[in-house]
Amino acid sequence: MRNTKMDLIVRLVADYFDISENDLTGERRFREFSIPRQITMHLIYYHVIPSKSSISRYLGIDRASIYHGLNVVKDNPEIESHIKRIELILNKEFKLHLASKVKLIKKQYVLIR
Secondary structure (H helix, E strand, O other), rough: HHHHHHHHHHHHHHHHHHOOOOHOOOOOOOOOHHHHHHHHHHHHHHHHOOHHHHHHHHHOOOOHHHHHHHHHHHOHHHHHHHHHHHHHHHHHHHHHHHHHHHHHHHHHHHHOO
């Protein structure tokens, strides 16, 4: 089962860097996609699930790469500025996602009554 929040993060990072989602999650590991992949790891770790093994399974990356990616992001002002910009978009998307779920639950509740 896919995690929609993780899917959303992958989509947002891919859109932000103008690359495909497969560039972040695919088998091929080109150097030019390493920073977007590390940002994706960071956002998933801090906004969805703080489990390195779950992130590694989801992204198809070994856990050592997850540890390395999370460490690279620390104290790097260039990467931090990208993360802050993406987080602004992400927070808006999460709110929209949550609002649509609430509407669906209310609709189902009305139908049950």
